[in-house]
Amino acid sequence: MPVDKEKDERSSKPREAIFCRACGNAVTSRDEKIAVGGSHAHTFFNPAGIVFELGCFRRAPGCRNAGRPTSEFTWFAGYVWRFARCSNCRAHLGWFFEGRDSTFFGLILANLQE
Structure with missing residues (x-):
């Protein structure tokens, strides 16, 4: 069976990780x-x-999501949000947004740290 070298190189190429600044996770x-x-x-501001x-x-x-989904602020x-915390040290890293057809993380x- 022929080996696809290009595919092997892509799959073995390390992804460039982004880390929690507080703990390095x-x-x-x-x-x-x-x-x-x-x-x-x-760029956004909160109620405070x-x-x-x-x-x-x-x-x-x-990340681990925390709290009940809310649409407040x-x-x-069209998206509700929950807090997104580091799964290792629990630092607040941002928010998890959930819409009708999609989800994403908005990270601070x-x-x-890249």
């Missing part, structure tokens, strides 16, 4: 970056006036 990877509303990065710069990611296996119309870029 692998949270997601560059391959998981996505655009939501036309952009990967967004704290400003967050978020990056959107398809998956974040190093959502930054993305200052809390990540």
Whole structure:
């Protein structure tokens, strides 16, 4: 059976991990970056006036979601959110957004390290 060398190289190529800045846990990877509303990065503020710069990611296996889904003060119309915490140290890394047809993580870029 012939071997597809190019496929083997792609599958064995290490994904470039993105880590929790607090503990070094692998949270997601560059391959998981996505655009939501036309952009990967967004700047928002919460009701307390704290400003967050978020990056959107398809998956974040190093996160655990916490809290009940809510639409209160959502930054993305049609989505409910829950907190996303580091699965290792429980640091707040951002939010998990769930819409009718899609889900994604909005992670606080200052809390990540590439």
